[in-house]
Amino acid sequence: MTTMNKVSSKPVKINVPLLTTTQRRLLRQLIIHLVLLSGVFFMLIPLIWSISSSLKSAGDVYALPPKWIPNPIHWENYAEAVTAIPFWRYLWNTTFITLVSIVGKVFSVTLVAFAFARLEWWGRDFFFVVMLATMMLPPHVTLIPQFILFKYLGWIDTFLPLIVPQFFGGPYLTFLARQFFMTLPRDLDDAARIDGCSNFGVFWRVILPMSKPVIAMIVVIVFNNQWNEFLNALIYLQNSKNFTLALGLRMFQGEAAASWHLLMAASILTMLPVLVLFFSAQKYFMQGIVFTGVKQ
Amino acid sequence: MAIRSLILPRKVKPIRNFDFSRWVRKNKDGWLFASPWIIGFFVWTLGPMLASLGLAFTDWDLISPIQFVGLKNFQMMFKDPLVGQSLKVTIIYALTSVPLNLAVGLGIAMLLNARIIGLRFYRTAFYLPSVLSGVAVALLWRWLFSPEFGLINQGLSLIGIQGPSWLGDQNWALPSLVVMSVWGVGAGAIIYLAGLQGIPTELYEAAEVDGARGWQRFFSITLPLMTPVLFFQLVVGVINALQVFTQAYIMTGGGPNRATLFVILYLYQNAFQYQRMGFASALAWVLFILIMVLTLLIYRSSSSWVYYEGESKSKR
Numbered sequence: 001m002t003t004m005n006k007v008s009s010k011p012v013k014i015n016v017p018l019l020t021t022t023q024r025r026l027l028r029q030l031i032i033h034l035v036l037l038s039g040v041f042f043m044l045i046p047l048i049w050s051i052s053s054s055l056k057s058a059g060d061v062y063a064l065p066p067k068w069i070p071n072p073i074h075w076e077n078y079a080e081a082v083t084a085i086p087f088w089r090y091l092w093n094t095t096f097i098t099l100v101s102i103v104g105k106v107f108s109v110t111l112v113a114f115a116f117a118r119l120e121w122w123g124r125d126f127f128f129v130v131m132l133a134t135m136m137l138p139p140h141v142t143l144i145p146q147f148i149l150f151k152y153l154g155w156i157d158t159f160l161p162l163i164v165p166q167f168f169g170g171p172y173l174t175f176l177a178r179q180f181f182m183t184l185p186r187d188l189d190d191a192a193r194i195d196g197c198s199n200f201g202v203f204w205r206v207i208l209p210m211s212k213p214v215i216a217m218i219v220v221i222v223f224n225n226q227w228n229e230f231l232n233a234l235i236y237l238q239n240s241k242n243f244t245l246a247l248g249l250r251m252f253q254g255e256a257a258a259s260w261h262l263l264m265a266a267s268i269l270t271m272l273p274v275l276v277l278f279f280s281a282q283k284y285f286m287q288g289i290v291f292t293g294v295k296q
Numbered sequence: 297m298a299i300r301s302l303i304l305p306r307k308v309k310p311i312r313n314f315d316f317s318r319w320v321r322k323n324k325d326g327w328l329f330a331s332p333w334i335i336g337f338f339v340w341t342l343g344p345m346l347a348s349l350g351l352a353f354t355d356w357d358l359i360s361p362i363q364f365v366g367l368k369n370f371q372m373m374f375k376d377p378l379v380g381q382s383l384k385v386t387i388i389y390a391l392t393s394v395p396l397n398l399a400v401g402l403g404i405a406m407l408l409n410a411r412i413i414g415l416r417f418y419r420t421a422f423y424l425p426s427v428l429s430g431v432a433v434a435l436l437w438r439w440l441f442s443p444e445f446g447l448i449n450q451g452l453s454l455i456g457i458q459g460p461s462w463l464g465d466q467n468w469a470l471p472s473l474v475v476m477s478v479w480g481v482g483a484g485a486i487i488y489l490a491g492l493q494g495i496p497t498e499l500y501e502a503a504e505v506d507g508a509r510g511w512q513r514f515f516s517i518t519l520p521l522m523t524p525v526l527f528f529q530l531v532v533g534v535i536n537a538l539q540v541f542t543q544a545y546i547m548t549g550g551g552p553n554r555a556t557l558f559v560i561l562y563l564y565q566n567a568f569q570y571q572r573m574g575f576a577s578a579l580a581w582v583l584f585i586l587i588m589v590l591t592l593l594i595y596r597s598s599s600s601w602v603y604y605e606g607e608s609k610s611k612r
Contacts, residue, residue, distance in 0.1 A: 040421040050436045108332040121326020145344035168336025199325040228430030230542045246431040267432035290490040
């Protein structure tokens with residue numbers, strides 16, 4: 001009996017000073033939420049601060065201590081920023097380059113991925129390995145010769161150097177699409193072939209209609225890359241009529257060095273399409289990175 | 297004659313058997329479908345790479361005739377202190393920002409994986425900044441780091457700290473860019489979260505039966521099973537960190553006192569401001585070799601710390 005008492009008294013001793021399991025779990029959850037919320041604070045405060053700055057008067061931007069909620073709200077900062085630089089022109093240039101790039105990339109990438117996923121051809125495995133190897137290749141190695149090539153073609157100060165290479169696939173996105181095509185059932189291909197479809201017919205009528213998720217991922221990734229492209233735009237676009245938003249912002253930074261309320265308004269406007277796309281297609285943003293990050 | 301008639305049929309036969317037009321017909325569609333990338337590979341990748349290698353041994357300003365100079369560009373690199381400086385800046389940045397982002401990203405992912413309420417909100421909030429990039433983000437952070445009126449120093453003054461002038465201070469400019477890089481940690485966190493969710497819960501249950509708790513569980517289950525994902529992110533992270541350009545160009549211009557002169561920025565200045573195409577190409581190859589060596593080192597080291605489920609468990 002005495003030994004029994006000793007044994008049963010042990011867990012009691014541990015439980016007495018501490019909380020119950022549910023309380024402990026709640027406390028743990030509370031701590032996790034506090035840590036996460038402070039992380040969220042660090043993540044979102046720069047954005048909130050820049051939006052707040054963009055709506056202040058020129059004087060309030062430098063007010064000490066800072067005001068979080070601008071009073072009155074200066075919406076006209078946005079109008080001023082848009083007229084201080086040829087904003088609509090840059091917006092159109094950026095939109096044009098981005099949209100054409102998306103079309104080129106989606107077509108070339110899916111065609112090549114189809115060849116790697118579904119067709120038998122001499123050299124396929126060799127070229128697949130080569131393509132995977134080029135994924136590791138840093139783009140700056142080809143930067144200077146490409147510039148010289150485009151210079152000789154007379155393409156400097158046109159959109160062509162930014163657009164044309166997009167029509168030649170790309171290892172990363174091709175791999176993404178190829179991995180997706182591999183998961184589609186082959187029975188449908190065979191059925192279509194029996195019905196007399198050519199390879200292109202299978203690609204166009206069978207594979208592409210089933211590939212909306214991966215096409216959406218490609219669109220999102222290309223949009224984000226081309227919308228923010230800076231180094232290439234800086235090298236190839238010289239006349240300010242041809243500037244993209246990124247180049248326009250850089251120029252505006254030099255002109256309006258101290259007008260942070262206007263610079264922030266222009267920056268927010270530049271980020272806005274990406275933000276809108278993010279909130280409307282968040283799923284595809286995340287799928288894209290998880291797909292390539294976890295499945296090596 | 298006799299010998300010829302003996303030999304010829306044997307020689308000709310395999311050629312007759314090999315039907316060239318049939319071979320072409322069989323492969324034609326594959327080549328056609330893959331042609332955008334195959335052509336692109338030669339025109340935009342292999343050709344320029346070889347050209348870049350050739351240019352590295354020349355002097356050329358794009359106007360006067362091109363001149364072969366042998367190893368002069370590489371010899372100049374040893375004399376030019378800015379090459380050493382740019383390599384130092386770039387490597388320090390990679391060695392600090394990449395591990396920092398891996399650790400913070402994994403930490404966030406583990407907190408998100410703790411079956412909490414509001415997961416979707418947190419996931420979106422952490423992920424959002426990482427989709428923003430480019431000049432607008434660089435401007436935003438320049439304003440945050442502004443010495444007198446920037447949010448960071450104003451926040452520090454609330455707790456009685458006189459902050460440095462960040463981007464204007466040669467000791468703080470590079471750390472500032474490292475801090476800024478953590479803003480993009482969300483992408484990694486989402487990838488780690490997906491990896492964590494793929495770890496079978498039986499493993500944790502089994503560990504609990506064996507008496508493993510908290511940190512023990514982390515080091516014996518979570519971390520080993522996450523190493524393949526961490527390994528991939530390490531490789532990608534290093535490659536990206538070695539190619540920083542936009543932040544440095546917009547926020548510091550390489551200064552103050554060359555404290556943020558990243559290699560790509562110095563390459564850009566040489567090629568497109570001083571028109572030294574040969575020297576810039578040589579620089580590109582040095583960075584390329586640096587990237588390959590680092591990637592190779594990470595790969596070589598991976599066998600001792602990356603755990604693949606297919607392998608025997610005795611490896612830990």
